[in-house]
Amino acid sequence: MPSLDRARPVPGNALFRPRRAAPEIPANPVPEHRLPFPTGFSATQLWGALGLSVAVCTMLLWKAGLRVDLLRPANAPYFIGLALTFAVRPALARTAFRWRKPLSDGAEYVGLFTAMALLGAVSTYPLAALSHGFADAPLQRIDEALRFHWLAWYEMVAAHPSLQLLGAAAYQCIYVIPAALLAGFAIRGQRRDAHHFLASFWLAALITLTLYLFMPAVGPLSYLWKGPIPYMPSSAIWQEQLIPVLRAHRMGQVNLDQLRGLVSAPSFHTASVVLYIAAAWRSGPLRWPLIGLSLAMLVSIPVEGTHYLADMIIGAAVALAAVLAASKLIGRYGTAAPAA
Numbered sequence: 001m002p003s004l005d006r007a008r009p010v011p012g013n014a015l016f017r018p019r020r021a022a023p024e025i026p027a028n029p030v031p032e033h034r035l036p037f038p039t040g041f042s043a044t045q046l047w048g049a050l051g052l053s054v055a056v057c058t059m060l061l062w063k064a065g066l067r068v069d070l071l072r073p074a075n076a077p078y079f080i081g082l083a084l085t086f087a088v089r090p091a092l093a094r095t096a097f098r099w100r101k102p103l104s105d106g107a108e109y110v111g112l113f114t115a116m117a118l119l120g121a122v123s124t125y126p127l128a129a130l131s132h133g134f135a136d137a138p139l140q141r142i143d144e145a146l147r148f149h150w151l152a153w154y155e156m157v158a159a160h161p162s163l164q165l166l167g168a169a170a171y172q173c174i175y176v177i178p179a180a181l182l183a184g185f186a187i188r189g190q191r192r193d194a195h196h197f198l199a200s201f202w203l204a205a206l207i208t209l210t211l212y213l214f215m216p217a218v219g220p221l222s223y224l225w226k227g228p229i230p231y232m233p234s235s236a237i238w239q240e241q242l243i244p245v246l247r248a249h250r251m252g253q254v255n256l257d258q259l260r261g262l263v264s265a266p267s268f269h270t271a272s273v274v275l276y277i278a279a280a281w282r283s284g285p286l287r288w289p290l291i292g293l294s295l296a297m298l299v300s301i302p303v304e305g306t307h308y309l310a311d312m313i314i315g316a317a318v319a320l321a322a323v324l325a326a327s328k329l330i331g332r333y334g335t336a337a338p339a340a
Contacts, residue, residue, distance in 0.1 A: 038192070039191050039334065040195035042335045045333065046195075049199075049202060050112065050116070053115075056123070060127060063126060063130065064129035065249055066253065067252065068255075082111055102186045112198055113178055113198060116202050117205075120205040121259045122259065124262040125242075125246060127262075128242065128243045131213055131247070139215070142309070153303055154221070154225070157231060166296075166300075171301070173293045177272075181276065184283050185197070185283070193283075195330060196327065197279040200322045204271045204275060208263060208268050211266055215266075216243060222237045222239065233304045233305070234305070236260075242262060266318050268315060269301045270312040270316050270319070276290060276291075278319075
């Protein structure tokens, strides 16, 4: 029978050496080197993007032989309005006003959005002057392949005044929805969501203007409709009237109070709908009302915007790309929120 002495622990034997106590691991380990969660862009980045937009717009105007008269009285309200909007934050910076933060943020958001929209609209004029040909024929062929009959839509609206009123009102929501979105983001302190929306709008405008240079069009009303026009939509037929004048260099000045939409493809109204729905999804109690208005605007676009269905599909694709790109940008280059 084997001896039990062999089972006794032998001093110095690693098998029986007492283990050291394991170090305590915190419940939620956070690496000290981890950067704060980005909640938006810095002021330098925002103003840099706006400055780049101004520089590009100025270069395009010079290239096309166009200019904006900064001293023209009718242009003054736009510059004064933007200046006052951007002056709200520094004016409230040293006050103890209860609504200082949302007012400052809201004014900055609206100012940036308005400046980008204004620069984009102005840029369509030199781009139209530098463009060649028209893309209506291929765009219409795409509609035919998709079995979309623009004339049928137009004739239905032209025959019903109630549809005209509803369509025109829905089409103008392109100005109402972003104001509500940005105001809501400012009140609820959603800085990241506001900056994401602004970045996606800026990128969508940049992509739209780039593509517009290669696919200018007069729109389906001018291209398809023959004879007297029974109902003039909101966007009218400015492409047909202004693009040839700009290309012939018979227009040398762009007036801010007379800006007209010249982009047919891609449809920026459609791109805006996608951007608005993506932003509205994070807008709390405003979500469903703003999504409803956005969908109403979408239905109005073919007639009120005189857009081919092809225009709208391209515009939606532009917006989706812009939303994804804005998410990447804010995740990589975003910064933490500044102290209130």
